[in-house]
Amino acid sequence: MSGMRVACIGAGPGGLMLALLLRRLGGHEVDVYERSPAGATYGFGVVFSRFSLARLRRAAPDVVAALLDRGARWDDVEVRRDGEEIRSSGHGFAAVERRTLLTALNELAEDAGARLYFNTEADAAELLGRYDVVVAADGSGSRTRTSFAGEFGAEVVPGRGRYAWFGVDRAFGAMTFLFADSEYGPVGAHVYPYGPDRSTFLVELGEQAWQRAGFTEGATKPPGWNDEQAMEFCAEVFAEHLRGAKLLGNGSRWLTFPHITSSRWSSGRLVGLGDAVHTAHFSVGSGTTLALEDAVELARRLSEHGEGDDLDATLAAYEATRRPIVESVQQAAWASLRMWSHPEEHRALDPATLMLRLLTRTGQSAADVLLRLDPQLAKIGDGVTALPEGPVPALVSSDGSAVPGDALLLAPGAQAPAGHDGPLLVAADEQAEERLKGLRAELPNAVLGLLIQAPAPAEEPVARVVDSVVALATAVPLDVVAVAPGPRLPAADRTARSALAERLTAAGMRTAYVCRPNELSQGWTHARSGRADTVWTTEP
Template sequence: MRTVVMGAGPAGLYAAILIKRARPDAQVSVFEQNPPDATFGFGVVFSDQALAFLREDDPETADLIEPHMKRWSDIAIVHRGERIVIDGVGFAGIGRLELMQLLQARAAEFDVRPHYETRIKSLETLPEADLVIGADGLNSLVRRSAPEPFGEEMQDRTNRFVWYGTDREFEALTQTFVETEYGPMNAHHYAYAPGRSTFIVETTSESFQRAGFAEMEEPAYRAVCERLFAEALDGGRLIANNSLWRRFPDLSCRTWYSGNRVLVGDALHTAHFSIGSGTRLALEDVIALIRALESHDWDIASALPAYQAARQPILEKIVSAARRSSAWYEDFDQHMALDPWRFALSYIRRAGRLDADRLRAMAPGFTTALETRGIDLELAA
């Protein structure tokens, strides 16, 4: 079994690990254009449910990763200066570079040593392989080399966002919404290591234009963001790492494989960062792919359709929720007309997965506080 993995991010490394775990005799080559210590972004978030899924399939990797995680059980919403806590939402964060280093070490246990700083310009130059796994992200060479069979669809959202880190640690996953002289803006921020947090600044296209961010160099707009979110940062500074203003791309593919080529993670689909599931979904894609290969005795022709058939219905539920969440954020400036408690209710129900009963069971403290204020839990349905 000869496998080429394009990309040595979490999905690519994990694919190599699981293949070698299942087939020690397999030949696995991993190619990555960046050096091993390069990473974009800061922290990676996993829900408790995602960690349970990983532990069920691969307790060894879960045991490796979990001790390095920062955990919290609340979400905090800050609106009009009021901080509202939504209890019962379990998450864990870890630095993206630290996660990569742990997976690199795990891969080395199986004698998988990626070819770093190796830019592949054409798939024709790859070694001969029975299977090519595209774990090479949004701009996947595997997908772009022959896009028609995959049936890709991509559309950018209208909001702008920029990804920073900060040297300030937050107690919970926090969403801070502020009115600025340019218009409404918000920040998604959460800890991933002692004294370190991710800090994503988001703005509507109108506020982006009024602020003149498009005409500024990065240090200038970082300084503006530090000023606008000074209260949330509480003396902390923003840390840049390829921190460019972007619009979020919604990517989907009609078909997940073509011949002996198959896609996983961001090469196949995206899920808005507001639900924190990108890395989780990529790892779960890999688990589903390897399961399909094992159950079909490593027959590529039958395993790849089985992978899509089994995984797609599960994935579509999560991606649909992510798109409802991103649609809520596209209109967050309008939602900010609500008072803080009704706004928090609208926020937590934005993905359409929580009815009133489920919300009561998940967040009894929050729902009790709402009902004490006479707020109908069905208002945000």
């Protein structure tokens, strides 16, 4: 359809990419409104994985070329803790200064014929009276989303823990994860280069440590304010890694990361993209990527929209394509966030085990895949292996065929078979406590456990399961808790299972990660990374 008039609120990467592609693909009339001055931005570098770059290259190869020409590239991930450094290769990243990325997109969008208006407030309700489509691309602090919260079904949940986003006047040579101790508690940092002499230096502090420190709540301060106390604290904690380099501020202060979801991404002729309608924690480096990919898909749908076509259907198709991808990333980001909001759970890990936990923090990566990327992982610590040595116990139903060492799940009313030498489990239900007490009285030397399925991959459902298991273990001592596959889609289930096993292990439970036989390498990875004590498989 030619001649569509589109207004975009927000000149961030997503809004500019949309304007650029709408001009190229359909020749639509596009106006972009940005309340900040041209070139004004918060933060430092923006990171991309090699997979996201490949996807973006198909839509706008000149954007990716500009990013690579003006930024930094590297393959390694490095972990530093307690004076030790561990590296893993083969991962593939690129980063560019956020201002540089915006400048390149500005130039390309204007060259394509989009009109950009900076220092200009825009009201979606007013724009709807003048444009065919209005796009909310105004970021996590979206005023459009706030004004149309009911239409979008938006929910904003502040995250746990605090972060402060700095730059540093030195280029680190890898995606570097720093772990240190402060007088208030553990502190972590993500550091990556984005230019020849600059790196992003993003510091995370657990909520309890932040409260003990009595630091300033950054959200109460005006835009552009730098927290000098936070900068001094971080420079002191990470002095051995900075080696004389200076932290740089750009509106840097302690903040919480908002988890934003929307039950609908469009309402009538108003549609959202990127952080305006969904966020993913920055520890998976996907916020900008998601916004750009949203823009690619929305531009494609609007450019294919024909005269007389149903606009509601066009915008619904955009959301239907993007939502499953976004929700999968959000789930992975939640699991990644837990590494930083619960630093006490991994404080005792040695650097090699910590590296493996970091590489697998979303619950999706398996040891065999990691070893193909980086065979040298076999040499770190005790050595990463694709599979455990020797036989792996299976979780067998009471009417199944168990071999010595297998775990036996007792059906309601079933008796423990004589001579079984493996763990005996009951499913987590209302009768679990009574059944376990009976088994403990009948078989005082047996290994008794509880079988649970992972809930939805989110903080509250997982926390409820952990609390219920801990309460049960107080009433009836448990020798093992088995975390088994649930009914959800595989990726969501793997994320939830890994997070639940990790939380239960941190709570003092002996945990078995249960996986399907074809997922054994992944299950073994969770045992090797300290999330679980052992791995079992389901029946073939």
